[in-house]
Amino acid sequence: MTEDLIATRARALAGALTESGFARLRVRDGQTEIELRRTPRVPAAPAEEPARAPERRTDLIASDVVGVVRLLRPPVGEGQDLDGDRELAYVETLGIRNPVRSRSGGRVSAVLVTDGQPVEYGQPLFAIERR
Amino acid sequence: MTEDLIATRARALAGALTESGFARLRVRDGQTEIELRRTPRVPAAPAEEPARAPERRTDLIASDVVGVVRLLRPPVGEGQDLDGDRELAYVETLGIRNPVRSRSGGRVSAVLVTDGQPVEYGQPLFAIERR
Amino acid sequence: MFKKVLIANRGEIALRINRACHELGVSTVAIFSEADRQSLHVRHADEAFCVGPGPVMRSYLNIPNIISAALISGCDAIHPGYGFLAENARFAEISADHGLTFIGPRPAVIASMGDKATAKRLMAAAGVPTTPGSDIVASVDEAREVAAKIGYPVLLKATAGGGGKGMREVPSPDELATAFATAQAEAEASFKDGRMYVEKLIVNPRHIEVQVLADEHGGVVHLGERDCSVQKPSHQKLIEEAPAPELDHAVRDRLHQVATTATRAVGYTNAGTLEFLVSGDDVFFMEMNTRIQVEHPVSELVYGVDLVKEQIRIAAGEPLGFTQEDLHPHGHAIEVRVNAEDADSNFAPAAGTLSSVVFAGGPGIRVDTHVYSGAMVPPFYDSMLAKIIAVGRTRESAILRMERALSETRIEGVKTTVDFCREVLADPEFRRGGIGVGWLPAYLARRTQAAVL
Amino acid sequence: MFKKVLIANRGEIALRINRACHELGVSTVAIFSEADRQSLHVRHADEAFCVGPGPVMRSYLNIPNIISAALISGCDAIHPGYGFLAENARFAEISADHGLTFIGPRPAVIASMGDKATAKRLMAAAGVPTTPGSDIVASVDEAREVAAKIGYPVLLKATAGGGGKGMREVPSPDELATAFATAQAEAEASFKDGRMYVEKLIVNPRHIEVQVLADEHGGVVHLGERDCSVQKPSHQKLIEEAPAPELDHAVRDRLHQVATTATRAVGYTNAGTLEFLVSGDDVFFMEMNTRIQVEHPVSELVYGVDLVKEQIRIAAGEPLGFTQEDLHPHGHAIEVRVNAEDADSNFAPAAGTLSSVVFAGGPGIRVDTHVYSGAMVPPFYDSMLAKIIAVGRTRESAILRMERALSETRIEGVKTTVDFCREVLADPEFRRGGIGVGWLPAYLARRTQAAVL
DSSP: OOHHHHHHHHHHHHHHHHHHTOSEEEEEETTEEEEEEEOOOOTTOOTTOGGGGGGOOEEEEEOSSSEEEEEOSSOOOTTOEEOSSOEEEEEEETTEEEEEEOSSOEEEEEEOOOTTOEEOTTOEEEEEEOO | OOHHHHHHHHHHHHHHHHHHTOSEEEEEETTEEEEEEEOOOOTTOOTTOGGGGGGOOEEEEEOSSSEEEEEOSSOOOTTOEEOSSOEEEEEEETTEEEEEEOSSOEEEEEEOOOTTOEEOTTOEEEEEEOO | OOSEEEEOOOHHHHHHHHHHHHHTTOEEEEEEEGGGTTOHHHHHSSEEEEEEOSSGGGTTTOHHHHHHHHHHTTOSEEEOOSSTTTTOHHHHHHHHHTTOEESSSOHHHHHHHHSHHHHHHHHHHTTOOBOSEEEEESSHHHHHHHHHHHOSSEEEEEEEEETTEEEEEEOSHHHHHHHHHHHHHHHHHHHSOOOEEEEEOOSSOEEEEEEEEEOTTSOEEEEEEEEEEEEOTTSOEEEEEESOTTOOHHHHHHHHHHHHHHHHHTTOOEEEEEEEEEETTEEEEEEEEOSOOTTHHHHHHHHTOOHHHHHHHHHTTOOOSOOGGGOOOOSEEEEEEEESEEGGGTTEEOOEEOSEEEOOOSTTEEEEESOOTTOEEOTTSOOEEEEEEEEESSHHHHHHHHHHHHHHOEEESSOOSHHHHHHHHTOHHHHHOOOOTTHHHHHHHHHHHHHHO | OOSEEEEOOOHHHHHHHHHHHHHTTOEEEEEEEGGGTTOHHHHHSSEEEEEEOSSGGGTTTOHHHHHHHHHHTTOSEEEOOSSTTTTOHHHHHHHHHTTOEESSSOHHHHHHHHSHHHHHHHHHHTTOOBOSEEEEESSHHHHHHHHHHHOSSEEEEEEEEETTEEEEEEOSGGGHHHHHHHHHHHHHHHHSOOOEEEEEOOSSOEEEEEEEEEOTTSOEEEEEEEEEEEEOTTSOEEEEEESOTTOOHHHHHHHHHHHHHHHHHTTOOEEEEEEEEEETTEEEEEEEEOSOOTTHHHHHHHHTOOHHHHHHHHHTTOOOSOOGGGOOOOSEEEEEEEESEEGGGTTEEOOEEOSEEEOOOSTTEEEEESOOTTOEEOTTSOOEEEEEEEEESSHHHHHHHHHHHHHHOEEESSOOSHHHHHHHHHOHHHHHOOOOTTHHHHHHHHHHHHHHO
16 A cells, blocks of 8 residues: 555544544554554643642633633632632623633633733643542 | 544555565554554465465466557467466557567466557566476 | 835735735734634735634624734734625725725725625616616515516525525515515524615526726726636536636626726725626626625736735725726636535535645746645634636637646645546536536536436 | 547646647547546547556557557547657558558658757757757867767767767767767667767756747648756756847747748648757757647647647648738746645656645646546656646736645645745745746756765
């Protein structure tokens, strides 16, 4: 099989694999075997230490609008403990304040934005480690 | 890694693998592992029966010019035994006769062309099973 | 001229606008849905904002997020492209309210042309020939009176309608009541506006449209006509060309003259298209599209004008750099829409990954596309993958060039309309030219029958 | 017209010829080496023959196999493209001997233009201005006499030379002997012909060439000039444009007039190019290329003529379909050569697999290429991957368009000249126009120095 045939198939398979969400995919025929593996994605998990990944239980709180971040006064800080669903900040869009909430309790492991920062849809704002 | 990144890399790897002539190639990094394997190519070995391939000792005698095949009178036939380097046919190019020889002895396992057939460079003409 | 333009669209037209901006030295801001993160329109823009998830209501139609992206990134104008918010007068207003120039006509003009009955009345008043028929009819009985007056077959149309929705052909009085009820229900469901009007049904007309440009200083020109009669049963255009083949000179001149007069009469500005039904020597105004159109490149190639650049210059307040006398058509151009559709099953759209994409090139070929080898085709959007445009000295040479280009085009991973369009281009009736909008549906019917037998 | 044409070439030009044939309704036969089995020029031809292994001597220069392929497949003509056998008079003769029309001028004309001293003598006789200098010199002493007469600096040239081989610049008498010896040795090694001649060295001239077409019925036209002064230190062209910027009208007219006169005088037929050195108002004939050239598209876009189709029509005995009066240049076109080369290390060629290829498209952009995502670049051949051509109403708009197109072009897997060409296009001196052939080498020298510091 020529390399572009192989690559074309690997490409198609890669698409299928990613879509399926499975971890591993292997195809064998007469001349060729193509195997693709994927380890489950971990948000913001540094590539060097995939081992640690599974133990983490981190939620990313993302913006569901395009706008400008407004932190609270005083702002929610890293290491802060949250007892249940708490307001963390809001994102201002065309003068409207869209609250950002923690949904449930936990520890703020990272504040990923600064006050007044423009953010797009789906942009992570806070990382919360769940108990 | 997005599927087109995976595929792009698989494609590059496939190229490298094929060029290297190696049988197997695996790359792992943070999120992804790509492994490609290749079983050695066997001329005209049907994909269903790669097992039989290694036992075969078949030479393909190919044309080294572009021209028209002229079989001998009588023509060399399938199953015929050849004692050493024998003329099998010639390929006529612009009126010049380019002899096709078996190079060494063996049994003619297949005649792949007919008299008067146009052939291109590298086109197999005879299959010879070596003793 | 603008400093930075937000492109409120996706796909090939977003790329087309990005090109025009960059060639004018204007920076660009792309918007994209989560499904389009890998798209070329995102890669080539100077900045890009994700405005929502795949479904259009939450991304490409999400006005607050789009306007917000424009303000955050410091844009001074918005180009809406075609589809999505392009003919949304409210979006044009909101843009203006936030100090963003909407690259298109004034909101009031978008609104009046968007309401078909109003548009028809305005055009008639400007002396533009329109199909015999009524203004809004209050009831099915009033519709019946009008139909009797103009004679069957008639067409029932929702004034808010579009894309064939809220429209019914009525061959005889018996069918009127049912047709009226279903069309009105459809219109109310689709457009929250059930107002209907009646017009004479023109049988198998040609769809011929005229491209106009109007600046904000009274300058108005036309860039000739386009023949868009090759339409799928869904009324979607598949193959377009300029100039219209086999068209009487007098009719052609009348179309051009009527288009520019009408453009002036309604106080139109920026690029627009007047769509006409042509039947023999009769010409009837159908509607005016207040945006750039998919098929604009065929006019660009014949007139040597960059329509999208002109849109931007006009919106920036510049006068047209040329008059009608400066514009001379050269040769013939034809466009084929390469859609991810299966022509053998009613053009059912397909989605997936394009394992391999190789387009044609060489002399006289222009390709406008956002796809590439390995690109994903999301299921949420229009199925058009590319536009291939061929130009030649004559219609025949342009068609030969297009056949050559289609034969070089290889797209693997989804079914496309490439092979079907090659088939159509080879048809003797198409080759002769001058076919009506009924031609392709009839062709498809014959084709299916042939396949069955 | 021919029934079937064998295309004796590879890469983008083979594809270009294939396109012209198909648009004329002529079938095609491709030839390919074992290294090119996957190439687009093979995929798009109607038939294809493998003529040998990768190395050119055994495949693309293998005359018996190529002629044999043409005869076996029933061709009636051969198009040689550029390079390889395009200017090989013997190949043209052999083709004729086998009843195959060679698409190019008559063998005698190819031969006389191929021999530089002869060409120069013939042109001078036809009243074409040539650089002061000698015919063949018998010895180094005769060379010294000539040099003394015309004055230093002088240029020693091998009459069989090409691509800078067998050529030496001689600034003063002291260097003459050594230069003569080495140049002659080089010429004997490269061309088996050590005959040398001497001419005045024109310092930093512009390279401006004129495109001509001549049919077999006395019809001769020019398609204006091309400026090819942006050349690598190896004298290979990198960026070409039409028309030549900042060129005095009188000089331009003289070039055109001289070119057509000379074409008639030498009984030239088919497409050809006369290369001139231009220094101020002085114009000197350099050589005539008896083939289609890499940079032909810039003339095609400015004049709206398909040069390769015209080559085929002329060879088929058709008269030109137009006169000089019918030809009117429109706008400005510029071509960039996308080579698999590393501009940072003396344009060292690269080979490998192109993991991803995405070219630009849209208005005013033409791409001629044989590569695609996943294509292999074999080590045996010219390193050109693609030609990108941009056309605009003015030079500035064409350059802006090219910058836009290069910014959209993504080729992964090998180094290319894309980014370097963007850098050159942005240079104020290039932007001003009218630079000489010495400009790019000097630019590169400054660049390397800057990198070192």
